[in-house]
Amino acid sequence: MASETNTLPGALSHIRVLDLSRVLAGPWCSQNLADLGADVIKIERPDSGDDTRAWGPPYAPDADGKATGEAAYYLSANRGKRSVTVDIASPDGQALLRELARHCDVVLENFKVGQLKRYGLDYESLKEVKPDIVYCSITGFGQDGPYAHRAGYDFLIQGMGGLMSVTGERDELPGGGPQKAGVALTDLMTGMYATIAVLAALTYRDRSGEGQYIDMSLLDTQVAMLANVGSNYLNSGKRPRRWGNAHANIVPYQTFACADGHIIVAAGNDGQYRKFVEAGGRPELADDERFATNPQRVKNRDVLVPLLAEMVATRGRDEWIAMLEEKGVPCGPINNLDEVFANEQVKARGIEIALPHPTAGEVKLVRSPMRMSATPATSDKAPPLLGQHTEEVLAEILGKSGEEIAALREKKVL
Numbered sequence: 001m002a003s004e005t006n007t008l009p010g011a012l013s014h015i016r017v018l019d020l021s022r023v024l025a026g027p028w029c030s031q032n033l034a035d036l037g038a039d040v041i042k043i044e045r046p047d048s049g050d051d052t053r054a055w056g057p058p059y060a061p062d063a064d065g066k067a068t069g070e071a072a073y074y075l076s077a078n079r080g081k082r083s084v085t086v087d088i089a090s091p092d093g094q095a096l097l098r099e100l101a102r103h104c105d106v107v108l109e110n111f112k113v114g115q116l117k118r119y120g121l122d123y124e125s126l127k128e129v130k131p132d133i134v135y136c137s138i139t140g141f142g143q144d145g146p147y148a149h150r151a152g153y154d155f156l157i158q159g160m161g162g163l164m165s166v167t168g169e170r171d172e173l174p175g176g177g178p179q180k181a182g183v184a185l186t187d188l189m190t191g192m193y194a195t196i197a198v199l200a201a202l203t204y205r206d207r208s209g210e211g212q213y214i215d216m217s218l219l220d221t222q223v224a225m226l227a228n229v230g231s232n233y234l235n236s237g238k239r240p241r242r243w244g245n246a247h248a249n250i251v252p253y254q255t256f257a258c259a260d261g262h263i264i265v266a267a268g269n270d271g272q273y274r275k276f277v278e279a280g281g282r283p284e285l286a287d288d289e290r291f292a293t294n295p296q297r298v299k300n301r302d303v304l305v306p307l308l309a310e311m312v313a314t315r316g317r318d319e320w321i322a323m324l325e326e327k328g329v330p331c332g333p334i335n336n337l338d339e340v341f342a343n344e345q346v347k348a349r350g351i352e353i354a355l356p357h358p359t360a361g362e363v364k365l366v367r368s369p370m371r372m373s374a375t376p377a378t379s380d381k382a383p384p385l386l387g388q389h390t391e392e393v394l395a396e397i398l399g400k401s402g403e404e405i406a407a408l409r410e411k412k413v414l
Contacts, residue, residue, distance in 0.1 A: 010037015011375035015202065018101055019043060019081065020088070020109040020121070022050045024154070024184055025138050025218065027077040028191025030108055033198065034080030035368040035377040041100065041393055042081040042384065043088070046414060049386040050074060060360040068359045070383070075363055079355065080379035082389035085414050092413045094119045096394075101126045101133065103397050105205075106198055110138040113148050123213045132211040134201040136194055142217035152218045154184040161186065161222025166229055169244035176242070190221040251297040251304065252276070255334065256312040263312070263320050266330040270294060275327040279320075280311040355382040390414055 015038040019030040027042075027050070034040040044050055056071035087093040098120065101107055107126060109116060116122045123135040137143065140152010158164050158180045168179030194216045201212050223230065229240050240248065245264075247253035252273065253266050267273040270293055274286040285291055285307060290300045297304055312320065317333060324331040335343065341352055350367065357363045363382050370377035394400040400408075408414045 008374075008376060010035075010377070011372065013037035013039075015039070015106065016104045017041065017106040017108060018097070018104040020097075020107065020111070020116075021138065022110065023052055024077055024187040025190040025194070025216075026108055026110040027052075028188055029136070029138070029194040029198065030081065031077050031079060032191070032195040032368070032370075033106070034381075035370065035379055037375065037377075038106075040081040041104070041389075041397075042078065042083045043086050043097065044083055044386055046085040046087055046387070046412070049083070049085070050078070052077070053386065060357065060363045062359060063361045068357075070357070070360060070363070070385075075365060075383045078383035079365055080381050081384055082393055083384035083387055084390045084393045085387035087413050088119060088121070090411075090413055092408065092411060094121060096398075096408070096413065097121055098126065098129055099398055100393075102129045104130070105132075105134060105202065107133060107135045108138070108194070108198070109136070112151065113139055113143055127211065130211070132205050132209060134198060134205060134211050134214070136198055136201075136214040136216060138190060138194055138216045138218075140218045142220060143215045147219070154187045154218065155180055157186045157218040157222050161219055162226055162230070163222060166226075166240050166242055168242045170242055170246075173244065176244075178242070186218050186222045186225075189225050190216055190218050193221050193224075246301075246305075249298065250294060251301045252308055254305075256309055258312055258317040258320055259315055261317040262334045263317055264332050264334065265312075265324070268330065272329050273297070276324065276329050277308070277311070279323045279327055279329070280308075280314075282307070282311050285311075355380065357382040358385060358388070387414070 012033055015033070017030055017033050017038050017040045019026065019040050019042045021027055021030065022044075030040045030042070042050075048054070052074040053071055055073040057067065058072045059067035060070040060072060060075060062068050086096055088097065101121075107123075109121075117125070123133075123137075126133055126135060139148070140157060141147035141150055159178070163185070164178040164180055167181060169176040171177060194214070197214045197216065201214060205211055232238075233240060245255040250266075250268060253268070255262050255264050265276060267276050273291075273294075274283070277283060277285040285304070289296065291297050291304050321331055321333060333339070340346060346352070351369075353365050353367045354362045355365060365382075368377040368379075391402075391405055394405055405414070
């Protein structure tokens with residue numbers, strides 16, 4: 001397990017982000033920016049903070065193995081940030097955030113449409129105090145349209161945006177029907193698209209001196225990330241169906257049960273298919289005209305796949321993988337997370353990291369997958385405790401004295 005240390009300045013070390021977002025899509029975006037070196041100031045509600053702080057168990061354990069109160073869900077999306085508590089509903093809290101915005105390059109928020117306008121923290125209001133601000137709003141359905149004021153949740157959007165219509169086992173098979181992805185894929189992809197949009201807006205600002213408003217929607221993102229599936233529909237008029245772990249256009253390109261587990265076989269051409277069945281001792285399945293070419297295999301999948309399943313079931317998973325890798329047939333295991341983090345390639349890449357933490361001693365996290373030679377994406381700061389940096393940020397950025405900060409605490413602003 002690696003520990004993150006880096007003495008080089010990040011690519012965004014000149015950027016400061018005022019992060020008013022919570023849960024996952026917004027924090028995923030701001031964590032990307034923090035990994036790239038930005039100073040991310042995470043604004044949280046006094047006493048409770050980000051909703052995900054309470055989304056456990058599991059919680060990070062301390063040195064004695066006892067839960068620390070830091071939910072693993074929260075830890076996954078908030079490394080590298082500084083936490084400041086502010087009561088955003090109070091006039092003094094709103095004034096404080098406007099002061100902070102004046103010293104920031106980016107504002108990120110995921111409040112309901114129109115809610116921050118009531119507080120004087122919307123784009124038009126903050127543009128008055130910081131004309132070149134880049135302001136990114138993330139909502140379920142966007143800032144306009146008939147659904148704009150609806151609350152948006154990842155699970156709902158996976159269904160509404162079409163993903164669940166193509167995910168899950170075939171309707172006619174046992175267990176068939178719609179299925180959501182195992183992680184909050186729409187939230188995560190919206191966070192990634194938001195990251196790209198923020199970086200593009202910052203680049204434009206550097207050229208033009210102008211900031212801008214970014215309107216990110218979970219539904220927009222989900223429909224966009226249908227990719228070839230969406231394009232297939234638009235250009236054919238035919239609704240795609242669920243194929244489970246099989247592929248609509250390639251056979252065999254699916255999972256198979258071995259004698260002791262499962263493997264994925266992804267034979268993308270006729271040559272790879274022939275090598276697959278030869279390895280299994282069934283070369284006649286490549287000679288048979290019903291199966292000789294991919295179009296024929298797709299046409300006759302209901303005949304072929306049971307024969308392949310019978311062949312694969314005769315050997316163990318590791319034996320199959322060794323044979324197929326030797327012959328150049330794309331294949332792989334279906335790993336559980338024990339196997340993922342024990343995998344030699346995962347270990348060699350240093351994907352699991354440990355960061356020092358004030359209550360847990362250290363927390364285990366997954367490092368950023370962005371590998372950059374001159375400005376490495378990294379963080380040596382664990383996800384912050386609630387309000388851990390309130391005094392530090394207010395003194396450093398706004399020049400608030402100890403007495404001023406104490407007065408704000410007395411008024412329940414912090």
